[in-house]
Amino acid sequence: xxKSLVSSPVIKRLPRYYRFLxxxxxxxxxxxxxxxxxxxMGLTASQIRQDLNCFGGFGQQGxxxxxxxxxxxxSRILGIDAGNKTILIGAGNLGKAxxxxxxxxxxxxxxxxxxxxxxxxxxxxxSNLKISNMNTIESxxxxxxxxxxxxxxxxxxxxxxxxxxxELGIKGFWNFSHYDFAVDSGKKIIVENVHLTDSLMxxxxxxxxxxxxxx
Amino acid sequence: xxKSLVSSPVIKRLPRYYRFLxxxxxxxxxxxxxxxxxxxMGLTASQIRQDLNCFGGFGQQGxxxxxxxxxxxxSRILGIDAGNKTILIGAGNLGKAxxxxxxxxxxxxxxxxxxxxxxxxxxxxxSNLKISNMNTIESxxxxxxxxxxxxxxxxxxxxxxxxxxxELGIKGFWNFSHYDFAVDSGKKIIVENVHLTDSLMxxxxxxxxxxxxxx
Numbered sequence: 562x563x564k565s566l567v568s569s570p571v572i573k574r575l576p577r578y579y580r581f582l583x584x585x586x587x588x589x590x591x592x593x594x595x596x597x598x599x600x601x602m603g604l605t606a607s608q609i610r611q612d613l614n615c616f617g618g619f620g621q622q623g624x625x626x627x628x629x630x631x632x633x634x635x636s637r638i639l640g641i642d643a644g645n646k647t648i649l650i651g652a653g654n655l656g657k658a659x660x661x662x663x664x665x666x667x668x669x670x671x672x673x674x675x676x677x678x679x680x681x682x683x684x685x686x687x688s689n690l691k692i693s694n695m696n697t698i699e700s701x702x703x704x705x706x707x708x709x710x711x712x713x714x715x716x717x718x719x720x721x722x723x724x725x726x727x728e729l730g731i732k733g734f735w736n737f738s739h740y741d742f743a744v745d746s747g748k749k750i751i752v753e754n755v756h757l758t759d760s761l762m763x764x765x766x767x768x769x770x771x772x773x774x775x776x
Numbered sequence: 777x778x779k780s781l782v783s784s785p786v787i788k789r790l791p792r793y794y795r796f797l798x799x800x801x802x803x804x805x806x807x808x809x810x811x812x813x814x815x816x817m818g819l820t821a822s823q824i825r826q827d828l829n830c831f832g833g834f835g836q837q838g839x840x841x842x843x844x845x846x847x848x849x850x851s852r853i854l855g856i857d858a859g860n861k862t863i864l865i866g867a868g869n870l871g872k873a874x875x876x877x878x879x880x881x882x883x884x885x886x887x888x889x890x891x892x893x894x895x896x897x898x899x900x901x902x903s904n905l906k907i908s909n910m911n912t913i914e915s916x917x918x919x920x921x922x923x924x925x926x927x928x929x930x931x932x933x934x935x936x937x938x939x940x941x942x943e944l945g946i947k948g949f950w951n952f953s954h955y956d957f958a959v960d961s962g963k964k965i966i967v968e969n970v971h972l973t974d975s976l977m978x979x980x981x982x983x984x985x986x987x988x989x990x991x
Contacts, residue, residue, distance in 0.1 A: 572978060572981055572982075573974075573978060575977070575978070575981060576971070576973065576974035576975075576977035576978060577971075577974060579977065580954060580973075580974070602956070603956065638981065638985075639977050639980050639981050639984070640980045640981060640983065640984030640985075641977070641980065643980060643983070643984055645980065645983050645984075653877070654872070654873040654876045654877040655873050655877045657869070657873065658869045658870050658872065658873030658874075658877075659873075659972075661869045662868070662869040662870045662873075662972075663972060663973065663976065664973075665976070668973055668976045668977050668980060669976070669977065669979075669980030669983070669984070670976065670980065708983065709979070709983065732983060733979050733982060733983045734979075735975070735976060735979055739795060741817070741818065749986075751979060751982035751983055751986060753975050753976070753978055753979040753982070755970070755972065755975055756791070756792075757874075757877075757878060757970065758791065758795075758878065758879075758883055759788075759791035759792060759795070760791075760950070760968050760970055761878065761880070761883045761884070761885065761950060761968070762790070762791035762794065762854050762856070762883050762884065763787060763788060763790070763791060763968055764884075764924070764948050764949075764950055764966060764968040765854050765855045765856065765858060765860065765883060765884030765885065766787055766790060766853065766854045766855060767787075767948060767966035767968070768855065768858070768860050768884070768923065768924065768947060768948045768966055769854070769855030769858055769860075769884070770853075770855075771964070771966060
């Protein structure tokens, strides 16, 4: 079975399936039809059938999907229990919020280190982890082998540290900086960008361009 | 000129153009060819020409784009100076980080109020604003007419407050909750979702599925 045949839009929808099925499971619902799931999620039933077929056909005609089974299959596909060792870089407002707000353990990750270049922040505790000085990151990586890094630092700092981290074995980046990995292409790494201000500006565009009426 | 003909992927790329052009302008660069811009941004030159043509042809054959002019046109299209009055709901870790980390003024917004349902948080100051009690939100909206809300609250709280906010005149949502506006469709509002944990799970999928080698 070639997993790589799954298209990127389907992959992007998987976490959403995972969320909805988790809620159904918590509500004690045992099975659900593609039609019911489609109404909940605002997708078409045929879209849902197509998406889930990519991972093998779990649905049965006239029965629907077994909620618990489908939830657990998607959890396995996403790697929710993988516990990928992760470091977070940049303990400013955003980094601190990400470290304390996000439950990494439930999403396939394990946060094992937090780093900042400001010595005054070092030693402080966030989310049960002591903030370490950036100049210890190399020895930390060599001893602890993290595979993922969360970048909560400005673009220039990200540009400087990213190649070093790749050399140290980091394979995945959760990138909150404006550093553009796409530009330095050719490396086999996985990047998920969260460009908050781009999202905010898209909202600004929407607010300014849908309604042409004058107030 | 009908702005609504601009497709959603082009709109999603506009903030990125805005960022790159802003950097070029700060570096004192006066003009740039679509080829140079494409190399910087990791897009094709023809993609860039197509995108920017949607807003009227600013490029001149053999000259390229005037950086300052293009930056300012895109700024106008995005509504960067619109100062849309905005409230933030939920002053937990994430809400506090968003309020202090994001420069709303430079992105088309003006943060005018922060609300939380926890009375112990009320009165505290974030980003020069006093946190107000959620039970004052209705009178606040009636007096101050915000048009945008940032939701940094759990799904159930968002589900409860969203329809009320729409009634009170909110037209745009920057939605960090897992509440799904798509499901309660039919209302003419603009929503930008930032589903952080979905993004993180997509990264988990990538880490677990691209490299089939055993370590």
